[in-house]
Amino acid sequence: MSEYIISLAGLTKKYGALTAVDRLDLSIRKGEVFGLLGPNGAGKSTTILMMLGLTEPTSGSVQVCGIDATMHPVEVKRKAGYLPDEVGFYEHRSGLENLLYTARLNRIPVQEATERAYLLLKRVGLYEVAHKKTRTYSRGMRQRLGLADVLIKNPEVIILDEPTLGIDPRGVREFLDLIVQLSREEKITVLLSSHHLHQVQQVCDRVGIFVGGRLLAEGDIPTLSEKLFAGEPYIIEAGVQPLPDTARLQTVLQDIEGIRSIQFSEGLFRIGCQRDLTSAIAGAIVRSGLALTHLQRKTYGLDDIYNRYFEGGPVYEQTA
Numbered sequence: 651m652s653e654y655i656i657s658l659a660g661l662t663k664k665y666g667a668l669t670a671v672d673r674l675d676l677s678i679r680k681g682e683v684f685g686l687l688g689p690n691g692a693g694k695s696t697t698i699l700m701m702l703g704l705t706e707p708t709s710g711s712v713q714v715c716g717i718d719a720t721m722h723p724v725e726v727k728r729k730a731g732y733l734p735d736e737v738g739f740y741e742h743r744s745g746l747e748n749l750l751y752t753a754r755l756n757r758i759p760v761q762e763a764t765e766r767a768y769l770l771l772k773r774v775g776l777y778e779v780a781h782k783k784t785r786t787y788s789r790g791m792r793q794r795l796g797l798a799d800v801l802i803k804n805p806e807v808i809i810l811d812e813p814t815l816g817i818d819p820r821g822v823r824e825f826l827d828l829i830v831q832l833s834r835e836e837k838i839t840v841l842l843s844s845h846h847l848h849q850v851q852q853v854c855d856r857v858g859i860f861v862g863g864r865l866l867a868e869g870d871i872p873t874l875s876e877k878l879f880a881g882e883p884y885i886i887e888a889g890v891q892p893l894p895d896t897a898r899l900q901t902v903l904q905d906i907e908g909i910r911s912i913q914f915s916e917g918l919f920r921i922g923c924q925r926d927l928t929s930a931i932a933g934a935i936v937r938s939g940l941a942l943t944h945l946q947r948k949t950y951g952l953d954d955i956y957n958r959y960f961e962g963g964p965v966y967e968q969t970a
């Protein structure tokens with residue numbers, strides 16, 4: 651099998667005149683935690699449904715674990731676990747009973763299923779409530795049980811669609827940590843769809859940015875940042891007193907080569923540079939008789955990448 655566990659080629663889905671997914675090419679490596687990041691309506695869920703063989707592509711191909719998901723959805727479902735944003739359980743049954751039920755559907759022998767169910771309940775922190783009915787579980791507990799439910803059949807890939815919606819911040823952190831731990835320890839490939847960039851940034855090895863049915867960029871965060879901010883990879887934040895206007899600061903900094911933009915917001919100047927000009931900027935400001943009250947070099951994060959793609963324009967105003 652190729653090093654890729656998920657391969658999408660020219661994948662397209664149209665609903666009438668609407669193209670929900672547009673000629674998507676994407677490959678995900680075994681063991682990777684991949685984040686599919688995009689706003690509502692970007693086409694993430696439609697892509698996931700096609701990966702699971704739950705909806706047919708209009709054109710293109712989708713392979714999961716070397717299996718054509720459109721032609722062989724049942725085989726794919728054996729190898730790929732899917733956690734939707736809202737998991738349904740038998741409410742009058744306990745967490746353990748729900749897991750055992752799923753195990754039975756997947757033809758796992760009772761003894762093996764019971765051992766694995768207890769192990770997984772421990773892993774997801776639900777061992778103490780294993781015998782409580784799931785209708786008493788909180789939203790965070792349900793998502794963790796959902797994860798155990800997906801894992802009971804020993805999948806090679808797990809696909810999580812907005813799994814942290816409605817969970818409190820601490821629960822989110824725990825849930826994400828758990829995903830990373832499981833992926834590392836059990837060598838499971840994880841595809842996480844989300845519109846929460848901070849969450850994606852915390853846990854994913856690589857990210858694909860999805861907008862309007864198209865994958866606009868993919869890579870790890872430094873690669874994306876380099877691609878996107880190649881001309882202006884550094885931002886120096888400076889606090890200056892007494893506060894000059896932007897034109898005055900431009901004059902102060904005019905002899906420094908490599909400054910691409912200057913923007914003022916929330917009491918600070920943000921100076922976009924081709925290279926690290928922190929000391930040159932500090933020197934010029936002080937020599938001009940102004941006082942420097944704050945100086946910090948900022949590196950781009952996923953927020954900046956996300957904003958730039960979603961806003962469709964530069965994050966910082968160009969002066970040139």
Ligand SMILES: Nc1ncnc2c1ncn2[C@@H]1O[C@H](COP(=O)(O)OP(=O)(O)OP(=O)(O)O)[C@@H](O)[C@H]1O
Binds near residue numbers: 689690696
């Ligand atoms: N069954 C359907 N029939 C018609 N249009 C659909 C159908 N399913 C999705 N769409 C449309 O396709 C586009 C992509 O939707 P999709 O649910 O894949 O996006 P998403 O990125 O997962 O967003 P969300 O997080 O809101 O689910 C949207 O414009 C949506 O309205």
